[in-house]
Amino acid sequence: MAVSSSARKAFYAILCLAIWQAICSAGLVSPIILASPLSIVLAVRTSGSEYLAAIPFTLFEIVVGICVAWILGVGAGLLIGTSQLLSVAIAPILSAIFAVPLIVWYPIMLIWFGLGAESKIVFGAAGGFFPIALNTVTAAQSFDRRFVTLGRSLGASGPRLYWKFVFPLLLPPIIAGLRIGTSFVVIGILVSEMIASTEGIGFWISTYRTMFQTGDVYLGILLALSACMLLNWPLTVLERRAGAWRDAELLTFGR
Amino acid sequence: MQRSIEIKSLGKVYQHPVRPLQALSRISLSVAQGQFVSIVGASGCGKSTLLQIVAGLIEASEGEVLVEGAPVTGPMPGKIAVVFQDALLLPWRSALANVELPLELKRVDKSLRRKKAEEMIELVGLGGFGDRLPHELSGGMKQRVSIARGLVQDPSIVMMDEPFGALDELTRTRMGDELLRIWEATQKTILLITHSLSEAIYLSDTVYVMGRDPGRILEQVTVDLPRPRTIDMMGSETFGRLRNRLWKLISSDGSIPSSDE
Numbered sequence: 001m002a003v004s005s006s007a008r009k010a011f012y013a014i015l016c017l018a019i020w021q022a023i024c025s026a027g028l029v030s031p032i033i034l035a036s037p038l039s040i041v042l043a044v045r046t047s048g049s050e051y052l053a054a055i056p057f058t059l060f061e062i063v064v065g066i067c068v069a070w071i072l073g074v075g076a077g078l079l080i081g082t083s084q085l086l087s088v089a090i091a092p093i094l095s096a097i098f099a100v101p102l103i104v105w106y107p108i109m110l111i112w113f114g115l116g117a118e119s120k121i122v123f124g125a126a127g128g129f130f131p132i133a134l135n136t137v138t139a140a141q142s143f144d145r146r147f148v149t150l151g152r153s154l155g156a157s158g159p160r161l162y163w164k165f166v167f168p169l170l171l172p173p174i175i176a177g178l179r180i181g182t183s184f185v186v187i188g189i190l191v192s193e194m195i196a197s198t199e200g201i202g203f204w205i206s207t208y209r210t211m212f213q214t215g216d217v218y219l220g221i222l223l224a225l226s227a228c229m230l231l232n233w234p235l236t237v238l239e240r241r242a243g244a245w246r247d248a249e250l251l252t253f254g255r
Numbered sequence: 256m257q258r259s260i261e262i263k264s265l266g267k268v269y270q271h272p273v274r275p276l277q278a279l280s281r282i283s284l285s286v287a288q289g290q291f292v293s294i295v296g297a298s299g300c301g302k303s304t305l306l307q308i309v310a311g312l313i314e315a316s317e318g319e320v321l322v323e324g325a326p327v328t329g330p331m332p333g334k335i336a337v338v339f340q341d342a343l344l345l346p347w348r349s350a351l352a353n354v355e356l357p358l359e360l361k362r363v364d365k366s367l368r369r370k371k372a373e374e375m376i377e378l379v380g381l382g383g384f385g386d387r388l389p390h391e392l393s394g395g396m397k398q399r400v401s402i403a404r405g406l407v408q409d410p411s412i413v414m415m416d417e418p419f420g421a422l423d424e425l426t427r428t429r430m431g432d433e434l435l436r437i438w439e440a441t442q443k444t445i446l447l448i449t450h451s452l453s454e455a456i457y458l459s460d461t462v463y464v465m466g467r468d469p470g471r472i473l474e475q476v477t478v479d480l481p482r483p484r485t486i487d488m489m490g491s492e493t494f495g496r497l498r499n500r501l502w503k504l505i506s507s508d509g510s511i512p513s514s515d516e
Contacts, residue, residue: 146343147345149339150343152330153312153330153335153336154330154357154360154404155330155360155361156360164356164360168345245388245390248388249346249390
């Protein structure tokens, strides 16, 4: 009998939830360690209003952080990648900084930007900036220069040469960087909210944890996960579109 | 006969703080309208540099290039089409859209460029493949698209830089015949760069032999084979004699290393 794949997925999801609920109901695990699905749903009553207020606050931080990381990351990446001097001078420093966990800078950022949204935005944007900039640098350094020669031979120059022949070549690796960078921004903002803040989803997750209200903690995690998935989705579509030719080329390599 | 390309004592030095490289030295040659001319030479003799200078893609250090009487100062997409070794089709565009590209850059009306591109696709024998993406085409088909892209602007000169170098021998021979057919149908001047002696003789009216270090013309060889050329001619005595002559010219220049490079 043919069962549609989404029906099968739904079935497995419900099965998992049922087993999870059964384990909790049977008292096999302490509710402080593992909240049951039911208690997560019921947590809406205790923490729902706090989270409802926190969502726009955190989303605002995330959106601003993403904009900053995208613009600065792609901008700096193109600047560095297209300049031979900057490629030699700055690209290695970027890679080196990217290799160090950024969280060690957070206490300093707190002093500079305070407990509010600013320090979260700066920290999140900084986390996203590096993978985006590095991917863009690599893209700008390593695209096939023969397409420039081709474009010139066909009479293109200046912005048109760039737009028709270079930009589409750079797009797939840049979008890959944007995807990684975007999730880094979200992670950075949630983490920094959990460490030191007075508002936001991360703040409430951390607060409910100290009060051992595990169901409310899980609700916050669920919200954070949904936000990540929601942000990732358009990028996945975009990546598939812009990179379709590249994937197809790789798949047929050697044919 | 009208001169299509005229090269006068052309030289090219690649500047380098320690060891400047003399890539080309005192190259002089001329190609008449509608001629099929090849330039052969070993790898590194500067044939591609020469082609790029004539196409206006890089600047000469000395000397002069005239195309239809006018000095070359930059790319002239309307006059000269360049076909590169790798077809260099934009991978995100269909074959037809790739052929349309030069007209798009010239802002030709959409329906007109579609029509012209379709004609060219037909001319190179790819009718029905216009909507394919480059990765769906074989090496020979890609090169056909690339030739169609070159021809779509109706240039008077087509310059080809080892266009069949990446193809297998069977495809290569067929592409040679195709090229002759297209040449006869379009009456273009063709300047072909190749390292295949047989290909040069089989296709050309005149073959220029280049030596290296520095890149220069060793000799101009006229191919006295009748047209239309047929594959049987490759076995003829004239063909063998020409091939030997080209080989001797290149090898006596020291261009061919005794063992593989």
